[in-house]
Every structure is written in structure tokens, then in C-alpha cells.
């Protein structure tokens with residue numbers, strides 16, 4: 001395994017082998033498409049930010065890629081094969097977990113759910129499974145809360161437990177919908193470290209991200225969306241004042257954008 | 265008498281009933297937990313009421329074919345069929361019309377049950393002179409239970425239990441987070457159908473003992489009871505099975521002590537007694553222990569705040585705080601601290617100051633997350649670290665408050 005290439009000179013991934021390649025994806029909840037004819041080719045082994053204003057269809061794009069929302073049109077391939085064959089290689093953390101917060105389950109049990117594909121119906125949970133789950137909790141700094149009932153954690157702590165569950169899956173492609181929403185600066189640091197360590201292991205990370213000022217520091221490539229694809233590629237070429245302005249449709253002041261996108 | 269019943273010494277029939285009911289309760293409690301956690305109890309109620317028309321039709325069919333119509337296996341088959349129809353109706357109405365699930369449940373439950381009652385009346389007029397006894401399936405009746413009936417109930421219940429346990433992982437995953445279950449390759453709709461099918465099987469198996477009106481109680485109450493005792497789903501399932509089994513056994517034993525005591529309602533009342541006891545007594549989630557814990561905690565808070573006030577020679581205003589300080593022998597009735605009060609107050613203030621110093625210490629400040637106002641710093645830091653803090657404190661100019 002070679003060391004990951006520096007961000008600017010990432011090799012172009014052949015769409016046929018890309019961790020996630022989307023062609024002509026259109027999704028609508030009613031009559032109006034919220035994602036229209038979008039193509040996306042995720043770079044293997046890179047960290048990609050999906051950027052766009054509220055309601056741009058970012059969450060919908062991820063859900064449709066996972067077939068949680070059924071698209072009207074379009075093809076999705078994962079590592080060059082249909083989604084159904086490769087779903088086990090993807091871990092997904094939704095923007096807001098819609099779970100039963102009073103459910104009898106502790107943080108560690110939630111992480112163990114990430115091992116469902118390994119355990120199946122009847123295989124016993126063994127010591128190494130528990131150890132793996134604990135390691136995942138530790139990676140997100142939640143090891144002290146392993147036996148806390150899930151509803152008795154703060155919002156940011158719950159978010160981290162669900163990230164740990166995704167880590168437990170040992171996936172190759174991580175799709176995260178706003179992993180930094182509602183977490184404090186220290187936690188954001190901890191989460192980005194986890195994501196970078198995933199990248200160092202050769203995994204691919206795609207995250208919906210709202211904070212334009214940290215895009216450069218955190219990510220290698222960007223995907224700009226506002227119903228349609230507004231830009232895609234390495235930060236240096238795709239994350240420019242023009243593309244950001246177009247994506248946000250004049251909702252940000254020019255000076256603001258220049259500052260956000262050009263600062264090192 | 266009850267002791268004899270519990271020890272299975274009231275004769276052959278009572279023993280059969282007690283063992284059959286225990287197996288049924290065990291299966292219903294454990295299976296019902298999945299239903300309870302998925303919050304689908306009402307669907308189960310519709311399904312159980314939907315057994316009635318099938319029951320009556322099966323009876324008529326068996327009579328028409330020349331039987332006596334009371335074969336338990338035949339009646340079970342008929343009721344299963346119509347319960348299945350009821351379940352499909354609820355699921356079809358919610359998926360293909362704009363009706364909300366509760367409305368669909370209400371409609372299916374009342375229509376099927378009403379139709380069933382009409383059929384029961386027809387059966388009664390048809391079999392004039394001969395007692396069909398189908399009404400006993402409404403509330404359950406164990407009089408004259410045959411060995412083959414008990415065997416059918418016990419083995420049916422245990423078979424359902426085995427299926428439910430085999431499916432426990434996907435069922436729990438769907439109940440907790442159905443969206444995630446979907447991404448793990450679990451077909452959520454099929455799992456929901458599976459749990460309802462198991463519930464339907466329990467209903468049919470339990471018809472004879474508990475009856476179709478009360479069976480939902482035996483599915484839900486043990487799970488709700490078990491929830492008080494554990495925060496882990498696996499244990500809740502096991503405990504619910506235990507509570508259900510005990511309720512079935514004890515309820516059947518009680519009803520055997522006097523003629524005419526209905527088995528089903530008594531089993532349900534016993535399980536309700538377990539529920540009430542758990543509601544009050546369970547450690548953790550029980551009302552009593554929660555209240556006690558809250559009181560003890562409140563006392564600690566008052567004590568600490570009172571001591572800090574004493575240490576800084578502030579007056580203690582709150583009556584409750586004064587009372588607690590006086591009872592602990594820390595303060596005299598006139599508000600003057602006793603000698604032990606003085607030393608405790610000084611210790612509390614020292615602790616508070618150390619926490620304060622901790623927060624501004626470069627390498628220890630992370631530990632300030634442990635400061636909840638009550639935890640003693642002695643329990644968090646090593647003596648060396650405390651000595652270091654004390655040095656910092658004495659190096660600072662004294663602040664007079």
C-alpha cells in the first residue's frame with residue numbers, strides 16, 4: 001500500500017473503479033426535483049466535502065446514493081459494481097439519527113450494532129467483538145460512556161457514538177452527513193483526527209460540510225451542489241470564489257467568499 | 265390451598281393448565297418485548313380481535329363436515345387464517361390509502377370483532393341444545409383442558425419463542441433504528457411482518473388459556489415490567505420471558521384454587537402485580553429508589569452549600585439547609601457553627617479552592633470536567649497533584665470575600 005498522495009496531485013480516479021460514482025441522478029419528493037441530473041465521481045482514498053446551502057439536496061444526494069430514498073432516475077455504482085453487491089463496504093452516519101432514545105441500549109451496544117453483518121443472526125458476541133467496539137468508542141473519545149443508556153448522552157456525545165458505530169463496520173467508504181454539526185471545538189478536532197486516520201488507512205471519506213473556513217484544512221476535494229452539480233474536483237481548482245458564489249446564489253458577500261476560499 | 269396449587273398438587277388438570285400457561289407466558293413475554301420495543305402493541309390488538317370470525321367459521325366448517333367442532337387444532341387454524349387477513353388489511357390500508365395506522369387499526373379491529381360476534385350468535389342458534397362454548401375463547405377458559413391441548417399450547421409457544429430468539433438481532437435493530445437496519449441489508453418491512461406473524465401465532469396459541477381479548481396484556485405487560493430492571497435489550501427480553509412465565513404459572517395456580525375463577529384475567533392480574541411492584545421497587549428506574557436517590561442527593565447538595573456558607577461566615581437562609589446542618593451536628597440552633605462544623609466547613613472551602621486552582625492549571629485543567637460541585641478533589645487527584653495545587657493557592661494573594 002503506497003502512502004496517500006498529497007491533496008493537490010491526487011490521481012484521477014477512473015469512474016469505473018471509483019468508491020462512489022453517480023450518473024444522472026434525479027430525486028424528487030413531490031413534483032419538484034430536489035436533486036437534478038447530478039454526476040459525481042468520488043476520488044479513491046481522498047476526503048471529499050459536499051458543500052451547498054440549506055435545502056440544496058446534500059442529504060438527499062447521500063440518501064439516494066444509498067437507496068434510502070428511491071431516485072427517479074440515475075445510476076449509482078460502488079467500487080465499480082451495483083450498490084446492492086457492495087453495500088457492506090459503506091458506512092453511513094445520517095444528519096440526525098431518528099432512533100428511539102428511550103430504547104434499552106447502552107452506548108457500547110449501539111456500537112456493536114455496527115457488527116451486524118459479521119454477527120448475522122446467531123453467531124455469538126465474543127470478547128474480540130467487544131474489544132473492537134470499545135476501541136471504536138475510544139477513537140471518538142467516548143470510552144468512559146460505554147455503559148450509558150443512549151438517551152442519557154448529550155447531543156454531541158450521541159453523534160460520536162453513531163460515528164463509532166460506523167467505524168465498527170470496518171467499511172471502505174464513509175458517508176457522513178454533517179459530522180461536525182453541534183459539536184464543540186475539541187470534539188471537532190477529535191472527529192477530524194479520526195477521519196484523517198481513516199484516510200491514512202486508505203479509506204475514502206465523504207462528508208457534508210457547512211463551515212467554508214475549514215474546508216481547506218480538512219478536505220482534499222470538494223463537491224458543490226445546489227440542486228444541480230455546481231463544481232467538483234481538488235480544492236485548488238474547484239473551491240474558488242466563483243464556484244462558491246454560484247453555489248450559494250449570491251447569498252454570501254463577495255469579500256466573505258474570497259476570504260473563505262483563498263486563505264491558506 | 266394456594267401453596268398446594270403452586271406445588272402442582274391439585275390434581276392432573278390443574279397441573280396441565282399451570283405448565284401450559286407457564287410456557288405460554290414465557291413465550292408471550294419474550295416475543296411481546298420485540299413488539300413493545302417496536303411500539304406496535306395496537307396492531308397486535310387488532311390482530312387478536314381479528315381471530316374471532318375465523319374461530320366461528322372453523323367451528324361451523326368442522327360441524328358441517330360431521331365433527332363436533334371443538335378440536336383445538338382446527339379452531340386455531342381457523343383463527344390464524346382470519347388474524348392473518350386482519351393483519352394484511354391493516355398493512356394494506358396504511359400503505360395504500362391515506363388512512364393513518366391508528367385509524368386502520370380501529371377499523372379492522374371493530375369490523376372483524378363485530379363480524380365475529382355475529383357469527384358467534386349464529387353458531388349458538390345453529391347448535392341449539394348443544395353447548396358450543398366458543399364464548400370461552402373471548403376471555404379464556406381452562407376447564408376440561410386435555411393433555412393434547414396443553415401439549416399443543418406449550419409446544420406452540422416454545423416454537424414461537426425459538427423463532428423470536430433466532431430473529432432477535434434484526435428485530436431489535438429495526439426497533440431501535442430502522443433506517444440504519446436498512447443500510448445493514450435488513451428488510452424492515454419483512455421484519456415487521458415477521459414480528460406480527462409471531463404475535464399472531466402467540467395469540468392463536470393463547471386463545472384457549474387467556475382468550476383473544478386479553479392476550480395483548482400478556483404480550484405487553486411483561487415487557488413493560490422488564491424494562492424497569494435493565495437498560496439492555498437482551499436482558500429485557502429474558503426478564504420479560506421470566507415475568508411472563510411466572511405470571512402464567514402463578515395465575516393458573518390461583519385460578520385452580522376455586523371453581524369458576526377465570527384463568528386468563530387472573531394471569532393478567534398477576535402480571536400486572538409484577539408490573540406495579542417493579543414500578544415501585546426496581547433499582548434505577550423504579551419510583552421508590554428514584555425518590556430515595558433524589559432525596560439523598562439533595563441532602564448532599566444542601567450540606568455542601570451550607571458548609572460553604574458557614575466557611576465564609578454567610579448566614580444560612582434556607583430552612584432545609586439549616587435543618588440538615590443541625591441534624592448533622594454541624595450548626596447550633598442559633599446558626600453558629602459547632603466545632604465539627606468549623607472543621608468540616610474549612611475542609612469544604614479548601615476543596616472548593618483546589619477545584620478553582622485546578623481550572624487554571626495548565627496540565628490538570630482537563631480534569632475540571634469532573635467537578636460537579638460535590639465530588640471531592642481527593643477522589644480525583646493524587647496527593648502529589650494536590651500538593652502542587654496547594655502551592656499555587658498559597659502563592660496567590662489572598663482574596664478577601
Ligand SMILES: Nc1ncnc2c1ncn2[C@@H]1O[C@H](COP(=O)(O)OP(=O)(O)OP(=O)(O)O)[C@@H](O)[C@H]1O
Nearest residue numbers: 029030034052053054055056057058059060061095
Ligand atoms: N422527506 C421529505 N419530504 C419532502 N421534501 C423533503 C424531504 N426531505 C427533504 N425535502 C426537501 O428537499 C430539499 C433538499 O433537502 P435536503 O435535506 O437534501 O437538503 P440539505 O442540502 O441536506 O440541507 P441542510 O443543509 O439543511 O441539511 C429541501 O428543499 C427539503 O425541503
Ligand SMILES: [Mg+2]
Nearest residue numbers: 058059060095
Ligand atoms: Mg442535510
